[in-house]
Amino acid sequence: MKIEVNNKIYEVVINKKIGNKNTYLRVKEDLKIYVTTNTFTSNREIEKIILNNKDSIVKMIEKMEKHKENTEGFFYLGKRYDIIYMSNEGITLGEEKVFINREADIDKWYKKQASKIFQEHLDDCYDRFTKSIPYPSLTIRKMTTRWGVCNTKDKRVTLNLELMKKPLYCLDYVIMHELSHLIHPNHSKNFWLLVEENCKDYKKIKKILKE
Numbered sequence: 001m002k003i004e005v006n007n008k009i010y011e012v013v014i015n016k017k018i019g020n021k022n023t024y025l026r027v028k029e030d031l032k033i034y035v036t037t038n039t040f041t042s043n044r045e046i047e048k049i050i051l052n053n054k055d056s057i058v059k060m061i062e063k064m065e066k067h068k069e070n071t072e073g074f075f076y077l078g079k080r081y082d083i084i085y086m087s088n089e090g091i092t093l094g095e096e097k098v099f100i101n102r103e104a105d106i107d108k109w110y111k112k113q114a115s116k117i118f119q120e121h122l123d124d125c126y127d128r129f130t131k132s133i134p135y136p137s138l139t140i141r142k143m144t145t146r147w148g149v150c151n152t153k154d155k156r157v158t159l160n161l162e163l164m165k166k167p168l169y170c171l172d173y174v175i176m177h178e179l180s181h182l183i184h185p186n187h188s189k190n191f192w193l194l195v196e197e198n199c200k201d202y203k204k205i206k207k208i209l210k211e
Contacts, residue, residue: 001043003033003050005057014046023049027060074098076113078167107142110164114140118159121168125175130197133182147209148174150181166209173205 001012011032016039023037023046035046050057074081081098091109092099100106122138136150139158143149147170149158157178163171176198184191195202 001046003047005033005050005054005061010061012046012050014043016041025050025053025057025060027057027064029064031061031064033057074100075165077117077164078170107161110161111140114159114161114164117164117168118171121171122157122159122175125172125179125198128198129176129179131183131194133179136179136182148178150178150185152181152185155182169201170205170209173199173202173209177202 001014002009003012004010013032013034015034015036017036018039020036020038023035023041026034026036028034033050035050037046037049074083076093076098081093082096084097084099085102086099087101088099089101089104091101091104091106118140119138122136126133126135134155136155136157139156140161141158142161143158147160147163150156151158157175159171159174159178163174177195180191180194180198183194192202199205
């Protein structure tokens with residue numbers, strides 16, 4: 001089934017389930033409208049439900065389009081680059097484009113850059129930190145659920161390699177956050193007060209990282 005929404009044609013994928021009491025509408029990254037409903041719901045009823053919920057579907061489509069725009073391309077320190085695949089070895093950054101060999105190990109390239117950048121920013125944040133703390137060792141690895149981790153026992157800060165894609169102020173916030181755990185190994189009120197003491201805009205940056 002296909003349906004017109006705001007002068008654009010969208011494909012509708014219907015999944016009928018026995019015993020499903022309600023009808024659910026979703027828009028996925030492929031910008032198709034996914035309908036989960038009862039086996040007895042007719043296509044005419046589905047079309048009517050979609051049209052009655054047009055405003056919600058438009059919002060879902062806009063949100064997914066924005067998500068795709070924010071995730072496609074190559075990101076380095078908060079800037080997006082268009083990808084140009086070349087036969088040249090490795091990865092080369094231009095003004096607006098990045099030139100990449102298809103066989104290049106992008107994570108390995110990120111980690112090479114991060115080894116220097118993350119260490120420099122850890123040193124700078126440590127020097128500016130308002131409390132006396134032991135100097136932590138640094139580990140860099142790709143993580144899926146956290147931007148950073150502080151092992152208070154080993155005095156080790158682990159930073160997510162994905163921070164290489166974010167602006168440097170995001171990196172500094174995460175470092176200040178983890179350094180604060182060396183004083184408060186929790187997320188108490190005093191912990192967040194210490195974070196704010198060292199990173200005034202931490203609430204705004206937290207929101208950016210969540211997005």
